[in-house]
Amino acid sequence: MEPSEPICREPIVELTNINKSFGRVFALEGINLKLYAGEIVALVGDNGAGKSTLTKIISGIEKSDPGGRITIDQVEPRGWSAAKARGLGIETVHQSRALSEQQSIFDNVFMGRERTNALGFVKRKEEIAETEALLRRIGYTSKVWTPTSTVNKLSGGERQGVAIARAILFKSRLVLLDEPTTAMALSEVAEVMEFIVDLKRQGKSVIFISHNPWDAHAVADRFVVLDRGRIVHDGPKGDMSSDEFIRLLKDSARGKVQK
Amino acid sequence: MTAATTAKAAEAQAAASSDAPAVMRERRRSLSIPENFRPVVGAAVFFIVMMAIFVVASPRVFLDVGIFSAVFLSLPIFVILGLGLVFVTVAGESDLSFPSVVPLCGLAYSVTFEWLNFNFFASLVAALAVGVMCGWLNGLLVTRLGLSSLITTLGMNFALIGLTHVLNRGEIRIFSEFNDSRIRHAIVGSWGPIPSQMFWAAGIALVLGLIFHRHKYGIHAHIAGDNPEAGRAMGINIERTKTIAFVIVGVCSALAAVIAILLNSTYYATMGEGLLLPVLAGVFVGGTPVGGGRGTIGGLVIGAATVVFIQTGVVAIGLDGYYTSLGFGVVIVLSLLGHRRFSGRLTR
Numbered sequence: 001m002e003p004s005e006p007i008c009r010e011p012i013v014e015l016t017n018i019n020k021s022f023g024r025v026f027a028l029e030g031i032n033l034k035l036y037a038g039e040i041v042a043l044v045g046d047n048g049a050g051k052s053t054l055t056k057i058i059s060g061i062e063k064s065d066p067g068g069r070i071t072i073d074q075v076e077p078r079g080w081s082a083a084k085a086r087g088l089g090i091e092t093v094h095q096s097r098a099l100s101e102q103q104s105i106f107d108n109v110f111m112g113r114e115r116t117n118a119l120g121f122v123k124r125k126e127e128i129a130e131t132e133a134l135l136r137r138i139g140y141t142s143k144v145w146t147p148t149s150t151v152n153k154l155s156g157g158e159r160q161g162v163a164i165a166r167a168i169l170f171k172s173r174l175v176l177l178d179e180p181t182t183a184m185a186l187s188e189v190a191e192v193m194e195f196i197v198d199l200k201r202q203g204k205s206v207i208f209i210s211h212n213p214w215d216a217h218a219v220a221d222r223f224v225v226l227d228r229g230r231i232v233h234d235g236p237k238g239d240m241s242s243d244e245f246i247r248l249l250k251d252s253a254r255g256k257v258q259k
Numbered sequence: 260m261t262a263a264t265t266a267k268a269a270e271a272q273a274a275a276s277s278d279a280p281a282v283m284r285e286r287r288r289s290l291s292i293p294e295n296f297r298p299v300v301g302a303a304v305f306f307i308v309m310m311a312i313f314v315v316a317s318p319r320v321f322l323d324v325g326i327f328s329a330v331f332l333s334l335p336i337f338v339i340l341g342l343g344l345v346f347v348t349v350a351g352e353s354d355l356s357f358p359s360v361v362p363l364c365g366l367a368y369s370v371t372f373e374w375l376n377f378n379f380f381a382s383l384v385a386a387l388a389v390g391v392m393c394g395w396l397n398g399l400l401v402t403r404l405g406l407s408s409l410i411t412t413l414g415m416n417f418a419l420i421g422l423t424h425v426l427n428r429g430e431i432r433i434f435s436e437f438n439d440s441r442i443r444h445a446i447v448g449s450w451g452p453i454p455s456q457m458f459w460a461a462g463i464a465l466v467l468g469l470i471f472h473r474h475k476y477g478i479h480a481h482i483a484g485d486n487p488e489a490g491r492a493m494g495i496n497i498e499r500t501k502t503i504a505f506v507i508v509g510v511c512s513a514l515a516a517v518i519a520i521l522l523n524s525t526y527y528a529t530m531g532e533g534l535l536l537p538v539l540a541g542v543f544v545g546g547t548p549v550g551g552g553r554g555t556i557g558g559l560v561i562g563a564a565t566v567v568f569i570q571t572g573v574v575a576i577g578l579d580g581y582y583t584s585l586g587f588g589v590v591i592v593l594s595l596l597g598h599r600r601f602s603g604r605l606t607r
Contacts, residue, residue: 061492083494098489100482102552107478112493114475121474150294166493 010074011036012173012205013058013090018068020053020229027053028064029229035174040196040206042220044213044249049226051209052095055178058207059092060085086112089173093180095209097163099151106131106147109166134165138195157188164195174205181215193219213249217242225252295555298546301601302561305544305594309565313572320575324452330564330571331453332522335460336515337563340534341541342467343511345559348542349471350504351484351551352401352408357512357538358531359419360393364509365516366423369432369526377434379442386513393419394509398502416535423528432526447521456518463514467507468556480504484551540587541566544594565590 011034018031028050035041043051056062058070060082069076072088085092092098099108106127115123115130131147138161145153151162160180167175177196181189196219199206210216216223217237223245225233232252240248314321340357347354368386375381397415401408437443448455471477482490483500490497520526545562547554569586 059492060494081494082492086494092492094489094492096488098486098492100485100489100552102485103478103481107481111478111482111490112495114478116475119474120476121469122478124473 012073014069014071014074015058016069016071018054018057018070019065020050020057020062021065026229028057031068031231033224033231033234035205035207037173037205038200038203039221040200040208040219041222041224042216043207043209043224043226044211044216045226045252048228050229051226052178054226055092055094055176055207055209058085058174059090059094059176083112086170089171090176091167091170091172091174092176093160093163093167093178095178095182097159099159099163101152102150104148104150105135105145105154105162108151108162109134109147109169111166113170130169131165134169135161138165138168139191157184157191160184160188160192164192168199172204174207175199176207176209178209179211180208181210181212189215213246214242217245223248225249227252296557297601298553298555298598299557299561301598302544302546302555302558302565302594304601305590305597306561306565306568309590310568313568313576317572317576321572326571326575328452328454329575330567331457333571334564334567335454335456336519337534337538337541337567338460338560339463339511339515339518340538341545341559341563342464342556343508344538344542345545345547345554345556346467346471346477346480346504346507347408348547348549349484349551349554350480350501351487352501352504353549354397354408354412354505354508355535356393356397356412356415356419357508358534359416359423360390360509360512361516361519361531361534362528363393363419363423364390364513365520365526365530366427366528368513368517368520369434372434372437373432377437377440379440383513383517386517387510390509390511390513390516391506392509393512394506395502397508398505401505402498402501420528420531427528429528434520434524434526437521438524443521447518456522459518463511464556464560471554471556476500476503481552481554486552537566537570537587538563540591544591546598548598562594565594 013033013035015031015033018028018033019026020028031054033054043054045051053062057064060080063080064070070080072090077084077088100111103111106124109131110122110127115126117123128147135147145158151159154162164177164180167177177192180192180196184192193215196206196208200221208216208220217240220237222236223233223240224231225248233248237245310321320326340361343357344354364386367389368382371382371385372378393415397408397412400406400411400415444455446455446459450458471480479490479495479500480503482495483497483504487497490500516530519530541563542559543549543562544565545555545558545560547558566587569590570583573583573586574580
């Protein structure tokens with residue numbers, strides 16, 4: 001199935017026959033997925049459907065079972081790791097936010113990609129200035145904290161802001177957001193939604209994982225529904241209303257009962 | 260839907276109310292010392308108070324140069340060992356094996372020194388090589404096999420001291436012929452009233468301090484102890500980071516061993532005895548918490564000085580040696596309480 005309005009016909013990322021099992025439990029079975037530039041894909045499904053596992057495989061944290069293929073721009077990279085995924089422009093905002101809470105905001109923004117001189121010493125001033133500019137750009141300003149404040153001072157929404165800032169600082173092409181709005185105040189959810197649409201405007205591809213079908217329906221161009229490790233629906237939003245979308249989710253859940 | 264909205268609203272309210280005190284706390288804090296320097300200032304205040312008590316209790320001893328020369332002789336060894344431990348601690352691990360790595364490195368140094376006819380540099384390299392190997396083995400056991408570092412390095416402590424005694428066969432090696440060499444003078448001689456090893460320790464502390472607080476590796480070590488999963492997700496090799504921390508302890512143990520042997524002109528296999536607890540105490544009194552993710556090199560230097568002054572001071576006052584332990588106990592507990600109050604966080 002093709003997305004609604006592909007800007008470019010060639011997928012940025014293509015997953016072919018991805019399987020993942022933990023012991024005897026299949027978390028993912030036969031996943032085929034193409035992701036195009038400039039589209040927002042909502043990945044939805046019940047608890048344990050495999051959404052987070054799929055995200056972790058795309059972002060290189062988990063390895064898929066042998067036999068599956070991940071290609072970036074039609075090229076299959078040798079070895080797949082978190083560092084390689086980031087190097088190829090796949091940034092992830094993890095559900096856990098993946099922040100080192102006792103470290104400063106700027107250390108977190110540059111985590112794993114420090115700006116250093118030839119000897120490996122961090123260019124602190126440069127990192128701090130860039131973090132400040134970045135946080136201001138995405139609208140996270142505060143009189144209370146600065147880029148050198150530690151993350152454990154921040155509220156849940158502010159922490160999410162740091163995690164998101166990190167994802168856009170580097171030249172990313174695909175941004176994965178795993179439950180970015182969990183445990184957030186309503187105003188903060190709106191900000192995150194705004195931000196997701198903004199990413200699309202910049203021509204980036206976004207995978208947005210959510211428990212909340214209304215949030216997913218509001219921003220997505222395309223829905224991918226996972227159920228017990230399989231893709232049970234992959235199609236454009238088109239003029240599907242939120243009620244129809246929720247019915248679709250319910251139907252896939254009913255399918256689960258029949259199996 | 261209404262249920263969901265109400266739940267969200269309640270959540271938002273809960274979030275807002277839990278945020279408010281945090282913000283106020285931050286405002287109050289921002290008026291005082293920056294967070295990073297807090298443990299250092301805390302350790303320094305503690306040290307000054309302790310010294311003041313010492314001076315009042317025994318002005319004759321503590322206003323004399325003698326006590327300072329005595330402290331400066333052994334302080335560098337405690338500082339150098341503590342430096343390595345700060346790295347391991349901030350990376351979320353512990354290393355109890357260094358009191359045995361020191362004599363094993365010392366043995367490598369001494370044997371090479373005898374074989375190669377007092378070739379200092381070759382012997383230093385031998386000691387460093389043994390130190391690196393011990394650290395690497397510790398790191399390997401902890402990171403690749405997933406063993407608890409506390410227990411692994413405790414086991415290594417026993418194993419390595421056993422190995423040292425087996426290899427050394429009870430010998431005491433004396434190097435008094437080397438006493439007048441220029442190298443020995445450069446390392447453990449004295450510049451004015453200050454023993455040269457103080458300058459070497461200061462140099463090593465400066466280099467490791469820069470690495471700890473400003474180098475990419477130091478930042479990775481902090482992350483490895485704070486949230487290793489986050490580090491992995493961002494592509495940091497946490498296993499390698501932790502292994503390097505253990506290797507730094509090995510290197511520091513080798514350097515401490517060489518300085519101790521040069522200082523005494525003697526090698527004995529029991530040279531590591533009595534190092535474990537004072538060095539650990541120096542790390543914690545200095546304001547590095549056990550939990551990982553935070554640490555301070557400046558604090559360590561002050562913490563080590565606190566410990567060595569108690570050790571030397573108790574004896575100098577003329578008190579029985581047993582009072583040293585009593586002093587340590589009181590100081591450790593008081594300093595932890597002090598750090599907790601001062602940093603506003605639990606120093607576990």
